[in-house]
Amino acid sequence: MSEIEKAYSGGLATNVERPISDPGIEPHRLRMTDKDEGAAKTAERVIASLFLLSIVGAIVAVWGFFAFPITDGDLAATRNGALWMGIGMALSLFGIGFGAVHWAKSLMPDHEVSEERHLARSSDEVRAQAIEIIKLADGESGFTRRKLIRRTMYGALAFFPIPAVVIFGDLGPTVGDTLKRTMWRAGTRLTKDPTGIPIKAADVTIGSVFHVIPEGLKDLDHEVKLNEKAKAAVLLVRVNPEDLKEDPAKASWSYDGIVAYSKICTHVGCPVALYEQHTHHLLCPCHQSTFDLADHCKVVFGPAARPLPQLPIAVDAEGYLVAQSDFLEPVGPTFWDIRND
Amino acid sequence: MEKQLNNEKPMRRRPWAAGFVIFLGLILSGGGYAAATSTVETELSGPEQVEEGRKLFLANCATCHGSNGEGAIGGPSLIGVGAASVDFQVGTGRMPGQASGPQLHKKPVQFTDEQIAAMAAYVASLAPGPAIPAEEYLKGDGDVAHGGELFRINCAMCHNAVGAAGALTEGKWAPVLDGVSEKHIYEAMLTGPQNMPVFNDANLTPEDKKDIISYLKYVENNPSVGGFELGSIGPVAEGLFAWIFGLGFIIAITVWLGAKAN
Numbered sequence: 001m002s003e004i005e006k007a008y009s010g011g012l013a014t015n016v017e018r019p020i021s022d023p024g025i026e027p028h029r030l031r032m033t034d035k036d037e038g039a040a041k042t043a044e045r046v047i048a049s050l051f052l053l054s055i056v057g058a059i060v061a062v063w064g065f066f067a068f069p070i071t072d073g074d075l076a077a078t079r080n081g082a083l084w085m086g087i088g089m090a091l092s093l094f095g096i097g098f099g100a101v102h103w104a105k106s107l108m109p110d111h112e113v114s115e116e117r118h119l120a121r122s123s124d125e126v127r128a129q130a131i132e133i134i135k136l137a138d139g140e141s142g143f144t145r146r147k148l149i150r151r152t153m154y155g156a157l158a159f160f161p162i163p164a165v166v167i168f169g170d171l172g173p174t175v176g177d178t179l180k181r182t183m184w185r186a187g188t189r190l191t192k193d194p195t196g197i198p199i200k201a202a203d204v205t206i207g208s209v210f211h212v213i214p215e216g217l218k219d220l221d222h223e224v225k226l227n228e229k230a231k232a233a234v235l236l237v238r239v240n241p242e243d244l245k246e247d248p249a250k251a252s253w254s255y256d257g258i259v260a261y262s263k264i265c266t267h268v269g270c271p272v273a274l275y276e277q278h279t280h281h282l283l284c285p286c287h288q289s290t291f292d293l294a295d296h297c298k299v300v301f302g303p304a305a306r307p308l309p310q311l312p313i314a315v316d317a318e319g320y321l322v323a324q325s326d327f328l329e330p331v332g333p334t335f336w337d338i339r340n341d
Numbered sequence: 342m343e344k345q346l347n348n349e350k351p352m353r354r355r356p357w358a359a360g361f362v363i364f365l366g367l368i369l370s371g372g373g374y375a376a377a378t379s380t381v382e383t384e385l386s387g388p389e390q391v392e393e394g395r396k397l398f399l400a401n402c403a404t405c406h407g408s409n410g411e412g413a414i415g416g417p418s419l420i421g422v423g424a425a426s427v428d429f430q431v432g433t434g435r436m437p438g439q440a441s442g443p444q445l446h447k448k449p450v451q452f453t454d455e456q457i458a459a460m461a462a463y464v465a466s467l468a469p470g471p472a473i474p475a476e477e478y479l480k481g482d483g484d485v486a487h488g489g490e491l492f493r494i495n496c497a498m499c500h501n502a503v504g505a506a507g508a509l510t511e512g513k514w515a516p517v518l519d520g521v522s523e524k525h526i527y528e529a530m531l532t533g534p535q536n537m538p539v540f541n542d543a544n545l546t547p548e549d550k551k552d553i554i555s556y557l558k559y560v561e562n563n564p565s566v567g568g569f570e571l572g573s574i575g576p577v578a579e580g581l582f583a584w585i586f587g588l589g590f591i592i593a594i595t596v597w598l599g600a601k602a603n
Contacts, residue, residue: 029601029603031602031603032602032603033602075563075564075566076563076564078566079564079565079566079567079568082568083568101597101598105601105602106602110601110602192544193494194490194491194494199543200543203541203543203544204543204544205539205541206539207533207538207539208533208538208539208540208541208544209495209538209539209540209544210544211494211495237538271498273498274498274499274507274509274515275538276509276510276513276536277533277535277536277537277538277539278535278536279510279511279536281509281510281511283509283510285498285507288510290510301510
């Protein structure tokens, strides 16, 4: 037992010399390619074939690129081009990889080698030397001795990152009330998605579903439009007025069985638009939250925590459906300071 | 001579003779019946067609829908549903319904085109309702891009982006649209069968419906750009493929890399 091993074996109740014997390196096993020159030749040919296959693959990829050019109106050409280029490039890469590995495994030397593992700990002399250097540097710089310098330096290092924190805190505009407001205003007409054609109450027959955007949304700039549509999208449905279970306080929000609800799920914001005409169920395709449209979109199943917000609607002088106001609660996923009233 | 007769039985006494006679009898009676009944199915129109439809209705539909189509236990009123509704429900085999359940299944069609037309004419005579669409909207030669946009807004949430079907609540589903005839797609939009909502002509104009049909037919008749569609049902099929074949391939390579050559 060496000195080092003795130093690390303290605490053992029994002092057994090598409780598990070192099995040593397992006996070397000759490969077919080592024993038989014919097998070695075969392996050589296989490896060469794999490299040749790689060359063929590269040629196939180039052929696929030229044989199936992207042509307007012919989607099949795009598909075939991508297919052959993909197959060719895959063959090319796998040919090199398989060839190299097969070469290494079958023909290159495979004698077993063991390497000794060294201790990570430095010798006592080196450790003592390092401590000496640190002490010398401390004495010469006066780091421990000159307290004023040391403490002001700590202070400077603590204050240095503060400007970055202040600057990063001011990146971009604050959210403001954008989570609580949408494009809907009193008198905004309900229009069809994507055409922007206003909808007359008489057009919405029982069992109909209209996918609705606010009037004017269509003409906004693309990015603004998408942001607004993500909040203002509405599903408009007419059900038999007898089937509606309306809260008297919200009875004026619908018009003769026509109701409008936010299409943005209150769970994580997927568009809820899978409407079943006879059950009045609205299903969210992402996590199967189910809302009862006839009962103020109460959650009847799934992970959503609150009903879909209802858009109060009315009919203007020309018979078109208009919003009475914006949504009276935030649409979309519930967030941390949402008011639940 | 006597011995020879004993050895060779007459044809009518051979073992297969009875089977042959039964087979012949069935062919004759079945064929005769078909010939006799096919003469009854002549082109009818106007009041005669409505009367023919009424008889068919009383025999096949009235149990659930009432003897005047007013609805009864198990079946809704058919007053005002129009010819399009009958043509869709009977023409796709959904009606007459086989068993009650979350949703009626598509089955082999139970009636001839003439009989369906007669029943449609009868139901249309009860009250005005959506008519069977005109041929010009069913050619599939509309604006495919616009149809695709309308489909994604109005239909894809239930039927999948290329009409590959989707699940709804409590055992219901939105059926596959691949292979459905242009006329039946149009009628489904117009009438809203079962739990499908109605898309009337104010919502989707006949031109819009034509574009949607064109989109569906385009998807049906053109190959997928991405290669194997795996049913077009998205992450489930694709994930299964990636996990089994992709990961399986990687594991196989890893095992091969670690194995010693022999």
